[in-house]
Amino acid sequence: MIDGRTENARTLASLLGVNVEEAAPLLDVAIAVTADPADEAGMAVARHLQRFLRRTVVEAPLNSFRANVAAEVVIGAAAPCRAGAVRVHISRDCIVIGTWAPTEVVCPDTHPVLHVLAACYAAGVVLKSVFGAHLQVPGPAASNGLTIPISSILGPDPTWLTADFVLSGTYLAGAGAIGNSFLYALSLLRVSGALVVVDPDTVSAGNLNRCVWFTSNDIGLPKASRLSDLAQPSFPRLTLIPQRETLQDLGKAQSTEMWLKRLVVAVDRRRTRRHLQLEIPGEVFDASTTGAIECVFHHHVQPTDSACLACIYYESVDELARERHLAETLGVELTDIAQHFVSPDAARRIHERYPDVPVEALGGQAYDTLFKALCGEAKLLTADNRQVLAPFAFVSVFAGAYLAIELGRRLVLGKTACDFNYWRTSPWASPVTDLKDMRGRHERCEFCSQAVLLQTARGLWGHSQ
Ligand SMILES: [Zn+2]
Structure with a gap:
């Protein structure tokens, strides 16, 4: 199976328009992170940044002078070790990242969840400075830098961050990259209650480059229980309850249709997201990454006349073409791919085409993971398959962190925040x-488009929200 390093090389190859063999050595670089040990907030940003960069390039030394680093990020007022460093400045109102950013200590009142987002933005800017203008990503060049108004992320009044909120009847679907980073950021908010973490899958080597809690010790272990165990110590007032199955199977075992009061969606496929809508959740918080570039956030409360999860992730032509290609390559039917995981029968058919891979190693695998493991890079880099590229760690962290922020903001502020x-x-x-x-x-x-489902949603959730 593919490891995280190869996943990163494939993503970089796609972003640079080169082949994977050319891209792989480009990630064999160190990016230095520098912060003043006396600047507590600055050090927090630096530690997040180091954690994310280490999952993308080989090294990210913190406050350790090295002559051969490819680039340097300096947080706050710390002195750089080399010329041309990317600076991170955080004031009360905005985050500024660029070679020209002001040299001042990080505003000590900055909420810890903003440290995570600032580190994500800093990772993007410094990777641009390392890989240059050929990197096909949005936003300005590293030399121009970024200015991020804090109100655009936290809303006009950030005081909701000081309020407590309670989770009940809440399920997190997906303990992969976005599920990991959702809990990473959520642990910095004032949350209590209980959260059920649902994922049928196990940790694979290819997950490690973007799942912030997992390490190589977790490979082969169930994602839901590993994530819950690793994150729980960071949640003194929230209980994480792991469930190793799909949300649909978990639903079958519930005695009441009202079981899914609130769903946080962090699964990795559009089709799975659409199918989760058929469970008729009362409230949905959703975040996804599009390729290696963008993050999408979605929220709704039933009953609604606006978009649901299945509206947002409506089946696209690209998606169908990609799934057809997956099915043809693996020797299975489209209906198999729709099930997301390889059934014992499909495992037998895939084994006929790939006799070197034992049937036991195929059953239960996610189709995307399997496809990446069995098929060559050339196939992966066609337009239809860009969706299977795993984003760099900081992109997934960004999506999960924003998901946690919106969950907190909307639960504290209620309807006024649903703008x-x-x-x-x-x-x-x-x-x-x-x-x-x-x-x-x-x-x-x-x-x-199904009146009976809308009616059911109205019946279930019309008076309870
Ligand atoms: Zn819809």
Whole structure:
């Protein structure tokens, strides 16, 4: 199976328009992180940044002078070790990242969850400075830098961050990259109660480059219980309850239809997201990454006349073409791919085409993971398959962290915070608040186009929210 290093090389190859053999050695670099040990907030940003960069390039030494680093990020007022360093400045109002950013200590009142986001933005800028203008990502060049108004992320009044909120009847679907980073950021908010962590899968080597809690010791172990065990010590007032199965199977075992009051969606495929809508959750918080570039956030409360999860992730032509290609390559049917995981029968058929891989190693695998492991890079880099590229760690962290922020913000502030149900944003670029949107239903949505499902949603959730 593929390791995280190869995943990163494939992603970089795609972003640079080169082949994987050319891209792999480019990641064999060190990026230095420098912060003043007396600047507590600055050190917090530095430690997050080091954690994310280490999952992408080979080394990210913190406050350790090295002659052969490819680039340096300096947090706050610390003195750089080399010329041309990328600076990170955080004031009360904005985060500024660039070679020209002001040289001042990080505002000590900065909320810890902003340290995580600042580190994500800094990772994007410094990778641009390492890989140069050929990197096909949005946003300005490293030399121009980024300015991020804090209100665009936290809303106009950030005081909600000081309020407590309680989770109950809440399920996290997906303990992979976004599930990991969701809990990473959520642990910095004032949350209590209980959260059920649902994932049928096990940790693979290819997950390690973007799952912030997992290490090589976790390979082969169930994602849901490993994530819960690793994150629990950071949640003194929230209980994490792991469930190693799909949300659909978990639902079958529930005695009441009202079981899914709130769903946090962190699964890795559009189709799985659409199918989760058929469970008729009362409230949905969703974040996803598009290729290696963008993050999408979605929220709705039933009953709604606006977009549901299945409207947002409506089946696209690209997606169908990609799944057809996956099915043809592996020697299975489209209906098999729709199940997401390889059934014993499909495992037998894939084994006929790939006799070197034992049937036992195929059963239960996710199709995307299997495809990446069995098929060559050339196939992966066609346009249809860009969706299977795993984003760099900081992109997934950004998506999960923003998901945690919106969960907290909307639970504390209630309806007044529900001023948009969709936002596309990218850690490679400054946020564009004009893109915050209230999306309507998709006319052919597989959920909203069925009157009986809408009626059920109204019956279940019409009076309880
Ligand atoms: Zn819909």
